[in-house]
Amino acid sequence: MAKVLGYLQAHANVLKWIFFAFLLGTLVFDFMIERHHAHFWGDSIIGFWSLFTLFGCLGMIVFCKGLSHVWLAQPEDFYDREDSDNVE
Amino acid sequence: MLSNTILLHPASYFIIGAFLLPLFSRVRIAQKVILLAVPLLAFWQIHYLPESFGICHFMGFELTFGRVDKLTYVFLHVFTLMALIGAIYCLHVKETGHHIAAFLYVAGSLGTTLAGDYLTIFIFWELMAFASVFLIWYRKKKRSIEAGYRYLLVHTVGGLILLAGIFLRYKNCHDLTFTRILAEGATTADYLIMIGFMLNAAVPPIHAWLPDAYPEATVAGAVFMCAFTTKTAVYVLARGFPGFEMLAILGAIMTLYGVGYAVIENDARRILAYHIVSQVGYMVCGIGIGTAMAVNGACAHAYAHILYKALLFMGVGAVLEMTGKSKLNELGGLYKTMPVALFFTVIGGIAISGFPLTSGFISKSMIIAAAGVDHRVIIMLMLSLAAVGTFLSVGIKLPYFIWFGKDSGVKGKEAPWNMNLAMAIAAFMCIFLGVYPEYLYKMLPFACDYHPYSAYHISETLQILGFTGLGFYLMVNYLHPDPKSNLDVDWFYRKGALVFMWCARKPISIANDWVGEVYRTVGMRFTMLVAKALSWFDWEGIDWAVDGSAKGVVKGGDQIRALQTGKIQQYVGGAVAALMIVLLVIVFL
Structure with missing residues (x-):
């Protein structure tokens, strides 16, 4: 199995194009299917979930990583270190 | 009759298994057989549970250890299956105590799922918390020990909130049967019970114990823990709320x-x-x-x-x-x-x-x-x-x-x-x-x-x-x-604890020293004076006193001194613990 994976990694370019073709395929598929019972307005727009996902995904990465950079991220010994400061 | 009822309950297999495991700590193969047989037996046995069993009376309460319907069944099914998978995964683990903790933990989870009243739930709920903390401690690293204590403290607080809700509920309606609570008529008691359940379901802002403790657990312990605590809480929420x-x-x-x-x-x-x-x-x-x-x-x-x-x-x-x-x-x-x-x-x-x-x-x-x-x-x-x-x-x-x-x-x-x-x-x-x-x-x-x-x-x-x-x-x-970790709301109690410890070390400790000093200069002299006076009174004054009572008083004075100096620290320790609980309650409520 490791060999197969190694082979695939060596041909990452081909995989990339297969992946893009798959994305296109999902959009084409979304054109063809029947929409029976829409739960809300988004369900009747073709390709809604593609846009929702792409923007949601990028937004989430930027927001979470950004928040982590400016505020949340601390050295891994954050709590231990403070403790030892207090002990003196 | 009683033994039949006990053997009906799948949790009892795990508890009996937990008692048998240390007997075979030298015979590894027998231990492995127990590890596999118990979950298999339970997985098979849950199909044959009657709708209600194990009802007993204890101090005026009716405890229901077994209440089975479809909601119970689906959770029992996955819990026993998961216990089997987990047991296979940790077959190579050498520490018997680790296996015992895992078994008792599963027993707690099964017991909660089958319980028909709040008291029984509470018993198994606490068993779950106290058994699972060992799955963290068995990693035997400093971080794990500390994370385990935090885990235990948080779950103790959650358990107390649950218990407070149960007591209030009993006061309100004199009924501890665990059934669905309607949102319209919910009282403070019901909300307290819900908060107790929500803590185990890791609902923010009372979730930080989970990402704090699970990464510090043992490899096999984390596999068990990720399955039972939160999903048992999901079961009780689905049942009650x-x-x-x-x-x-x-x-x-x-x-x-x-x-x-x-x-x-x-x-x-x-x-x-x-x-x-x-x-x-x-x-x-x-x-x-x-x-x-x-x-x-x-x-x-x-x-x-x-x-x-x-x-x-x-x-x-x-x-x-x-x-x-x-x-x-x-x-x-x-x-x-x-x-x-x-x-x-x-x-x-x-x-x-x-x-x-x-x-x-x-x-x-x-x-x-x-x-x-x-x-x-x-x-x-x-x-x-x-x-x-x-x-x-x-x-x-x-x-x-x-x-x-x-x-x-x-x-x-x-x-x-x-x-x-x-x-x-x-x-x-x-x-x-x-x-x-x-x-x-x-x-x-x-x-x-x-x-x-x-x-x-x-x-x-x-x-x-x-x-x-x-x-x-x-x-x-x-x-x-990045090699970083991110802050979460556990900051409040981890930092809060540090502030608290600082208080304990600095002002309280200074006050303690001062009180000790005052005692040494004033109190000890006073005690000695009293003792001297009494001994004089005994030796010189009255000859009908019992022989040796003067010595007794001196000895008593010594004992009081020892007792008192020791006590001051204990009082401070008690105050520290009480303050800690109050702090935690404030943070969580």
Whole structure:
């Protein structure tokens, strides 16, 4: 199995194009299917979930990583270190 | 008669097993037989449980140890199955105590699930907390010991809140039967009980114990813990509090909260721990929506989630066991040496992301669809966005940075056969449920006519998965893991404890010294004076006193002195403990 994976990694370019073709395929598929019972307005727009996902995904990465950079991220010994400061 | 009733209860097998295990600590093979036989027996036995059993009277209360219906059954089924998988996974573990802790933990979970009244729930609830903390401590590292104490403290507080709710409820209606509580007539007592349950379900802001403790647990311990505590809480919430609007909103927030942290965390097991928060959010949300379809979805998702989350913890645990590392920035390129673990982890990853033909596809969508049918658009979009984050963080990021990414030079080797077997069973179940969802749907508490494999749902899922992949592809460099950990609300009590300890060391300790000093100069002299006076009185004054009483008084004075100096520290210690509890209550309430 490791060999197969190694082979695939060596041909990452081909995989990339297969992946893009798959994305296109999902959009084409979304054109063809029947929409029976829409739960809300988004369900009747073709390709809604593609846009929702792409923007949601990028937004989430930027927001979470950004928040982590400016505020949340601390050295891994954050709590231990403070403790030892207090002990003196 | 009594023994028959005891043997009916699946938890008693695990408790008896826990007592038998140390007897065979020298005979490893017998221990292994017990480890496998007990969960197998329980898994078989739950099919033959009567609707009600084990009712006994204790101090005027009626305790119901066994109450079985479809809601109980589906959870019992997955708990005993998971106990079996977990037992296989930890067959190689040498510490008998670890196995005992795991067995008692499972017993607590089964006991809670079967309990028909609040007192019985409370007993098993605490058994669960106190047994599981050993699964953290057995890692035997300083961080684990500390995390274990925090875990225990938080769960003790949660247990006390639950107990307060139970007492208040008994005062209000003199009935401890555990049945559904209606949202309209809920009192403070019911909300206290709900908060106690919510703490175990890791609902923010009382969730921080989970990502704090689980990454510090032992490799096998984390596999057990990820399955039982939160899902037992989901069961009791589904039993007692369906239709509470608060749960629907908090659940939807949970899904995004957990997944947001999973995107930024570095430690693989912490990513998975945060992701439990997210996944349990779906269940809590489904319970809060409260329709038959939503509660069905919550139960189905609990069943599916236990299996694939355990699979993920097992896969990452295998890496930790074999390489000693679990941080993404220290790993990479492991596909050459640990492809089997990669294979199983990816199955867990695609199942949790809800790929078609996996268990996530048939369970998660049920809750999202229930939100849609109920016309809760915002909640539905939040749950869908959390599904995006799930695939991003656990489906792609986790395997990518461990097995691919840059080659870290870390050399692993494949895990022992028992770990791989446990992973294979869990992976099989993930695919089996996806291909044959009726197996799971049949077990659900309400009649179910949900069909996940509609063209629209498949199209929606493929778009979500595909474009999340695109998002990762575009941002892969930005997502690179840093050797950092992120603050969470446990900051309040971890820092609060430090401030508190400072107070204990500085002002209180100074006051203690001062009081001690005052005592040494004033109190001791006073005691000695009294003793002298009394001895004079005894020796010189009265000859009818009992022989040796003067000596007794001197000795008594010494004892009082010793007692008092010791006591001051104890009083301070007591005050410290009481203040700690008050602080925790303030933080949590």
